[in-house]
Amino acid sequence: GSGSRAGENRCVEAAEACTADSRCQGLRAEYVAQCLSWAALGDCPRARCRRALRRFFARAPPALTQALLFCPCASPACAERRRQTFVPACAYRGPGLAPPSCLEPLDTCERSRICRPRLLAFQASCAPVPRAPDGCPRDQGPRCLSAYAGLVGTVVTPNYVDNTSARVAPWCDCGASGNRHEECEAFRGLFTRNRCLDGAIRAFDSRWPPILQEHLEPQQGPKHSLMQVDGSPEGSSLLSVLPVLALQTLL
Structure with missing residues (x-):
């Protein structure tokens, strides 16, 4: 039955919960259709695919979208399903066979009114603090x-890098970053060497299964989501903020 199957693979349980919710299922069907349409066309419509993904995470119940994205796994089968959640062949990977320098998506992100404030929000929300016991604020x-x-x-979409861990990173590396290598590593380190992000992903396990019931609670007034921000914070520069926050993650 569904219960035993979900017990073995919590990502199946998360998918079933989304399917049972008409809003979640409708938005998921939309991004799957957009992101898989390249299979017939021979070319990935990356912009449309990513736009549909942004709509999914902005408009579907957060409890369900996060359950799909962070479902805890104890087996490669579960982890592979989690890794494939948003059709990474189109949404995550770039057009080339090899990942580009991380400076490429970073520079593009800084010029983007959609990406830039989201990356700044990610930096601020997942940054360590010196005085916290484990370096990460409580309830962060x-x-x-x-x-x-x-x-x-x-353009800096992150994903799980394999099906044997919960490590995440954008589709890029720092092999060809030249004299900006330190800046490149600082950006990539926000994902690969961020103990607060790692801890948050691990801690999601403790919020399971109540997380799947949260979407049933009545809405409490207007919602302000980081995922719906399109403006750019005044006076903030990704290039100036990045090295500071990234280096903090290494301490």
């Missing part, structure tokens, strides 16, 4: 995960 996890989800569908 949900805010950090929401900001991370806000990056899905942007």
Whole structure:
């Protein structure tokens, strides 16, 4: 039955919960259709695919979208399903066979009114603080995960890098970053060497299964989501903020 299957694979349970919710299922069907249409056309409509993903994470119940994105896994089968959640062949990977330098999506993000504020929000929401016992503010996890989800569908879309861990990274590396190598590593380190993000993803396990019931609660007034921000914070520069926050994650 569904219960035993979900017990073995919580990502199946998350998918079933989304399917049972008409709004979640409708928005998921929309991004799957957009992101898979390249299979017939021979070319990935990356912009349309990512736009549909942003709509999914902005408009579907957050409890359900986060359950799909962060469902805890104890097996490669579960982790592979989690890794494939948003059709990474189109939404995550770029047009080339090899990942580009991380400076490429970073520079594009800084010029984007959609991506830039989301990346700044992610940096701020997942940043460590010196005085916290483990370096991460208490109750930071949900805010950090929401900001991370806000990056899905942007040019710096992150994803799980394999099906044997919960490690995440954007589709890029720093092998060809030249004299901007330190800046490149600082950006990539926001994902690959961020103990607060790692801790938030691990802690999601403790919020399971109540997380799947949260979407049933009545809405409490207007919602302000980091994922729906389109403006750019005044006086903030990604290039100036990045090295500071990234280096903090290494401490």
